[in-house]
Amino acid sequence: MPRRTASERHVATTPATADIGAETGSALLDVLTAFHHPTRRWLCELLAVEGPATVGRLASRTGLAVGSVSHHLGTLHRYGFVEPAPDLARDTRESWWRSRPRQVSWDATDFGEGTVARRIASSAEAENFRHHVRAVQRWLAEGETAPAEVRHAAVATDSLVAATVEQMAELSRRLTDLVVEWGEECRADAEVRPDVRRLPVRVSARVFPSGPVKP
Structure with missing residues (x-):
């Protein structure tokens, strides 16, 4: 059986809705679950900061298995956080990805108290806070070695x-x-x-x- 091209492999995870960024209800919960996963958030930020990359390059960069990277990117693609970059591929088998900036906004109290939906929304908020804390902790640990102009440009x-x-x-x-x-x-x-x-x-x-x- 011939191997599918990268484009063919991405079809299954193509976003099913044109309302990316305007999701509500269960669709919003799916977005929160997809994004507020530490590994997927990491992959999103690597693509946003370091630029487009192949699955293999991301696997090497993170130490994750190629299959795991592909799975996470597929989930992020489905909810509009990343997109394929076939224009960068040297052949049809190479799978390149790029960041796709989008916003996510939610309020946990929009979901009924004691419901699974409320727990998902609240957990996403907690994980988002933990992510920010990890970023601040890293800056506090490394900031003193940054150039003076960088330290002076930062603010708290x-x-x-x-x-x-x-x-x-x-x-x-x-x-x-x-x-x-x-x-x-x-x-x-x-x-x-x-x-x-x-x-x-x-x-x-x-x-x-x-x-x-x-x-």
Whole structure:
């Protein structure tokens, strides 16, 4: 039996919906389950930061089995986080992948209390927080050896202000809009000036009610 081409192998995981980024209900839960898996999140970020790669290269980079990498990429493809990059392949058997930026937004309380759906949504939020903590811990461990201009460009800010719910919502919206706009500007600039040195920059912000924190 002839071996299927990379394109033929990707058909089974092609996203079934055109509403990527607007999922609700059970479809949203499937997205959360797919993305908030530490290994899949890692693969997503490797493609986003280091650029397109073959399954073999990702397996070598991560120490994972080729079959495991293919499985995870298939899941990420199904929910719109990565996409095949056949234009980079030297022949039809090579399987190249690239990052596909997309947003995911959810509120665990949109799902009934005590339901499996609520547990999935809450678990995704917890894993997302753990992912951010791991990133911050790595920066704290390695940041002192970074060049001075990099350390000075980074920021950690914290503020505790009495505000109305409406004011809190407005801050959340403005922060989100700013980060999205900034990201789009960075990607557009990278296309115009591909030879300029760039760093993978993570932006993580949380806006939430908080009383005094006991040590």
